[in-house]
Amino acid sequence: MHWSSWDAFWAMGGHAFFVWMSFGALFLAIAVELVLLRLRRNRALGSIEEERELEAEN
Amino acid sequence: MNWFYFSSPSTFYGLAGRLAPWFFALAAVTAAWGLYLGLLVAPTDAQQGEVYRVIFIHVPTAWMSMFLYFVMACYCALTLIFNTRLSAMMARAIAPTGALFTALALWTGSFWGKPTWGTYWVWDARLTSELVLLFLYFGFIALSNAFEDPRRGDRAAALLAIIGVVNLPIIYFSVQWWNTLHQGSSVSFKGTSMHVTMLTGMLVMSFSAWMYAAGAALVRVRSIILERERRAQWVRDLRGA
Numbered sequence: 102m103h104w105s106s107w108d109a110f111w112a113m114g115g116h117a118f119f120v121w122m123s124f125g126a127l128f129l130a131i132a133v134e135l136v137l138l139r140l141r142r143n144r145a146l147g148s149i150e151e152e153r154e155l156e157a158e159n
Numbered sequence: 160m161n162w163f164y165f166s167s168p169s170t171f172y173g174l175a176g177r178l179a180p181w182f183f184a185l186a187a188v189t190a191a192w193g194l195y196l197g198l199l200v201a202p203t204d205a206q207q208g209e210v211y212r213v214i215f216i217h218v219p220t221a222w223m224s225m226f227l228y229f230v231m232a233c234y235c236a237l238t239l240i241f242n243t244r245l246s247a248m249m250a251r252a253i254a255p256t257g258a259l260f261t262a263l264a265l266w267t268g269s270f271w272g273k274p275t276w277g278t279y280w281v282w283d284a285r286l287t288s289e290l291v292l293l294f295l296y297f298g299f300i301a302l303s304n305a306f307e308d309p310r311r312g313d314r315a316a317a318l319l320a321i322i323g324v325v326n327l328p329i330i331y332f333s334v335q336w337w338n339t340l341h342q343g344s345s346v347s348f349k350g351t352s353m354h355v356t357m358l359t360g361m362l363v364m365s366f367s368a369w370m371y372a373a374g375a376a377l378v379r380v381r382s383i384i385l386e387r388e389r390r391a392q393w394v395r396d397l398r399g400a
Binding site: 102103104113114115119120122123124126130134138144146148153156 | 198199200201202203208209210212213216217220255256259262263266267270271273274371375378379381382385386389390394395397
């Protein structure tokens with residue numbers, strides 16, 4: 102372990118803003134992409150369901 | 160063995176569904192290990208202090224931005240040569256994740272540049288060519304969706320992607336060809352100038368980014384297959400797809 106305390110870890114030697122803006126953006130971007138992937142899949146499954154219902158009606 | 164067996168969207172749909180969770184699991188485990196090494200174990204950089212830790216996400220995202228573009232262009236070449244449907248769908252599935260990694264490489268680089276160079280952005284060769292890569296991804300996505308007939312979109316975008324490949328060596332060698340603000344490579348095919356923990360952390364994070372990108376592309380291609388083939392009988396036969 103490199104750090105003497107958690108405070109020192111979060112402070113990042115005075116560069117907390119730059120380090121956490123970078124890591125934060127990464128986590129946010131991954132989270133958003135995973136949500137979008139889920140939404141797209143749900144939408145695709147929904148449109149298949151519509152096709153099935155249309156077919157059943159005809 | 161029939162090498163074209165999995166080039167059919169209907170068989171690849173199932174394979175991608177089985178593989179994706181494994182890629183995501185590998186990505187999660189290696190990300191935990193890489194972040195542990197990079198944020199908690201690796202020593203302070205002698206010149207840059209703690210802010211250098213951005214390297215553990217900046218280099219992996221930058222490498223993936225180029226690697227994913229290359230893989231996407233290979234799928235595009237298959238599309239143009241063999242007129243295969245699945246290769247075009249894979250290229251479409253990779254593009255958004257590639258664009259995301261490119262944006263993250265630019266973003267993290269910018270927040271690393273401010274404290275070390277004194278500026279968030281400079282129009283030097285490395286940064287500009289990486290920005291061009293982002294626009295190539297955007298252009299690919301826009302062009303592939305610009306046609307009523309998706310197959311025409313596939314071919315037009317494939318051509319753009321293949322032409323754009325010339326940008327990759329420009330990005331890679333820009334720090335040698337031009338006098339840039341961006342530092343040279345810490346890792347090259349000839350060896351490295353890095354501390355071993357730093358290097359390990361960076362390589363583990365790169366592997367994680369690779370596995371994540373594979374998982375994301377496979378999940379996305381499944382949706383693309385369903386969208387494009389929703390009138391096909393095999394899709395209608397899927398139960399609880």
